[in-house]
Structure formats: structure tokens, C-alpha cells
Amino acid sequence: MPAGAMQQPAEDTNKATKKPMSLIYQINRSKKRRNLALKVARGNLEVQAPWHMSEAVIAQFVEQKQDWINKHLNRQRQQLDNLMPRKWRSGERLRWLGQPLKLKVSVATRKTIERYGNELFVTTTARSNSEREPKQTIVNWYKEQAMQWLDQFFSAWSTAHQLNPTSWSIGDFTSKWGHCTRKRELRFSWKLWLAPEWVVLNVVIHELCHLQEFNHSKAFWQLVAQHSPDYEAAEQWLRQHGVTVLNNQYLDFTDD
Numbered sequence: 001m002p003a004g005a006m007q008q009p010a011e012d013t014n015k016a017t018k019k020p021m022s023l024i025y026q027i028n029r030s031k032k033r034r035n036l037a038l039k040v041a042r043g044n045l046e047v048q049a050p051w052h053m054s055e056a057v058i059a060q061f062v063e064q065k066q067d068w069i070n071k072h073l074n075r076q077r078q079q080l081d082n083l084m085p086r087k088w089r090s091g092e093r094l095r096w097l098g099q100p101l102k103l104k105v106s107v108a109t110r111k112t113i114e115r116y117g118n119e120l121f122v123t124t125t126a127r128s129n130s131e132r133e134p135k136q137t138i139v140n141w142y143k144e145q146a147m148q149w150l151d152q153f154f155s156a157w158s159t160a161h162q163l164n165p166t167s168w169s170i171g172d173f174t175s176k177w178g179h180c181t182r183k184r185e186l187r188f189s190w191k192l193w194l195a196p197e198w199v200v201l202n203v204v205i206h207e208l209c210h211l212q213e214f215n216h217s218k219a220f221w222q223l224v225a226q227h228s229p230d231y232e233a234a235e236q237w238l239r240q241h242g243v244t245v246l247n248n249q250y251l252d253f254t255d256d
């Protein structure tokens, strides 16, 4: 889902008079869509609408759903407000498969990265400011580790059924966790491996099921349920934590 540049709803000065706020939202039209749907993502509202629906009808729908929208927008904005931008410095916390991983950064003559237990030791070279920031070293480490996790997963994955990809890889998506192509290639965001392992597993199975059902039909979800009975909890987990825990731009302050 593209994170469109959207503005805040009208200022809260209306609060005292209880006058309804006028919301600013992005409308995404689709020729396939029959009904209106609302989506609150990263503190913004998006409306998914059928191709020819008039803006007046859309506005009326949004107004009817105002309470629901406000509840979700406020919750997400609060979550985002509580987050501190990540600086990739010593003492900050990352996660690997849901487990806290404390970052330890020091300067050395070359760049290294090594995990010992729940600490991640990174060295940077101090020649320039950009080299002092270990972000790229850490992201590369995640990509390598995630790839190893996938290799291991697929070496144990049964080839008896039809759910076998031609290849798998790790990418940098910001708007989705996984992706599956018509050529049966699977691609996942390295950020997924910040989540607990059962959530990672569910996303991988979700994409694998697309190898048989290239859609989100009832048949697709039945197939997912067959291979991953707790998929609903995983989807719910990602909806709840996608904004915070899995956003590598922010420090994660959720306490265990």
C-alpha cells in the first residue's frame, strides 16, 4: 500500500464544541473493487473505492465511520508519538525473531558484526560520518541471517505437495512483508525477522500458498489454514505491531 503524503485532520480546536473534524484522506480507486473500504495505516486514512463512485458518496461513508476512524487513527498516532527515531547507537535495541538484541557499537579499523547471545557487536570505521553509522552493516547482517533461516526452512519443507518456489530472496520492502511472483519466486523483507518466529513462519506459508492460489480467495485462506492453523493470530500480530516493532526507523519501546 503506498504511504501517500497525507495531512493531519483538522486541528483539535474543534474538540470543545464537539464539532466533527473534517478528515483528509487518500482515495485509492480500483476497477475490481465493488465496495468501499477504509484503511488506517501509519497514522493516515486511506479509502479504497470502486472506480466510478462519486466523491460525495465516499465522503458520506467516511462521515458515518468517523468514530471508528478516529479511534484507530488516534491509537496509531499515539503509538508513533511514543517512538524515538533509531540512531543506530550503542544501547539501542533491535530484535531477532522477536528476542531483544542489544546493539554495541565501537570504532575499529574495519567493519565487523558479530552476535553473542542477545548482544550484537558492530564495529565501524571512523573515516567519515556516514561510515560511523553502522546501519548498512546491520541491515546486511539481517539479510544474511534471514537468508540462512529461509535456506534452513526450505531444506526441511516437504516437496510432496505443490507449494515449492523456484527461488527465495530477501529485499528491502517498506510496505509489505513478503511477495510472490508468477515465476514462483518468493521475496521477503528482512524486517520480518524482527518479529517472533511463529509470525515469520506464517508469512512464509502465506506466500507459499500463493504458489497454488494466486489471490486471496476463500480457497487460498483454506489452504493457509491447512498449513498454518494460527495464521489469523499472526495477521493480527502484524497489524498491531507493524507500525512499531517492525519499523526499523524507530526504537522499539514495547516491554517484554
Ligand SMILES: [Zn+2]
Pocket (backbone or CB within 6 Å): 206, 210, 215, 216
Ligand atoms: Zn497474500
